[in-house]
Amino acid sequence: MDTPVGPVPRVRTRMLPSDRLGTALARLGATRSDYKVVPGLYCVGDPTPDSPVLVTANYKLTFDAVRRELAGIDAWLLVADTRGINVWCAAGKGLFATDEIVYSVNRSRLHQVAAHRDLILPQLGATGVAGREVRKACGFKVIWGPVRAEDLPEFLANGNQADREMRMVTFPLKERAVLIPVEIFLLWKSLAWALPALFLLSAIGPDVFSLSALWHRGLNALLATLFGVLAGCAAVPLLLDRLPWRSFWPKGALTGAVAGLAAALLLPLNGLLEPLAVLLWTTAVSSYLAMNFTGSTPYTSPSGVEKEMRRGIPLQALAGLAALALWLAAPFLK
Structure with a gap:
């Protein structure tokens, strides 16, 4: 469009x-670190100088979510350079921030495109942007839009007014479930070295190194690990609002313990030490992975996450080491 x-x-x-x-691909984590659009000024429809200016991040999932909801609307879309990170996370990292908004306005020469001086920013970016400083630096007033992009048409139709529902941050089952694939996908590097190590440790026994044990006990260790992964990466987000406790590590410990009991009953384990080792291992794995989910929810804060890690990680490490010790000792104490 000519401007x-x-x-x-x-x-x-x-x-x-x-x-x-x-x-x-982004939801699976394959392109997550480099899924972005070029920052700058865009438009949807046929905007005029009086059309609204919406500001968003250059993470393509965010960009797509916004433009998809603007069907039939004439608007300017100012995309800030957040290094390919969504609005909420970028605001917390200081990327969707006052200086970046001012820079984007000035670089795009928005003063010459828009006759008004209003910028509509997503509410989840409020932690990184000081509206007063933006206006002082570039002359544009910040108007906080709704939490969800899907509410933009109604927000604009209401004269840039948000009702109570538009201001509410929710985290329903659908939004939690869509995060599970990427949480699992991102584990492949850790599992690439952890699983071979478990197979090798499983081969140690009275015969020093047993190829039979390498396969049979190693396979049980692999399956126990997968039980823990599913408990921490899938069960916790799916049952998030049903599980007790506010912190995530005990939520993961609970689902991991249940998964460990299931593994102990279903896997061909020997004696008493192997089932106990599996129970501790799945509990530790699930608890640790559940803490990773703190960065995906609107329930947490940086200080709360730090406090949780100080409490949870020592217990997870203790349970994991105890599980490995019991697993190594099991062949010698049949």
Whole structure:
């Protein structure tokens, strides 16, 4: 679209198959670290100088979520450089911040495009942006938009007014479930060295090193680990609002203990030490992985996460070491 500052790209509000494929790959974690669009000024529809200016991050999942909801709306879309990080996380990291918003406004020469001086920013970016400082630095007033992009059409139709529901931060089952694949995918590097080590440790016994034990006991260790992974990465987010305690590490310990009991009953384990080792191992793995989910929820704070880690990690390490000791001792105490 031609403007006083030159051509401005017009973006679709309809997702193409390539967009859906990109979303799937990002959700799986394959392109998560480099899934972004070029920062700058865009438009949807046929905006005029009086059309609203919406500000968002250059993480493509965020960018797509916003443009998808603007079908039939004429608006300017100012994309800040958040290094490919979503608004909420970028605000916490100081990337979706006052200076970046001011820089984006000035760099795009928005003064020459928009006749008004209003910027609509996502509410989840409020922790990183001082509206008063933005206005002082570039002359644009910050208006806080709704939490969810899906509420933008109603927000704009209401004269940039948000009702109580638009201000509420929720975290329903659907939003929790969509995060499970990436949590599991990101484990592959850790599992790439941990699982071979478990197989090798499983081969140690009275015969010094047994290839039979390497396979049979190693397979049991692998399955026990997977039980713990599913308990921490899947059961905890799915049951988040049903599990007791506010902290995540005891939630993960509970689901891990249940998974450990199931593994002890289902796997062909020997004696008493192996089932006990499996129970401790799945509990430790699940508890640790559940803590990773603190960065994906609106329930936590940086200070709360630090406090939780100080309490949880020593207990997880103790349980994990005890599990390994029992697993090594089991062949010698049959």
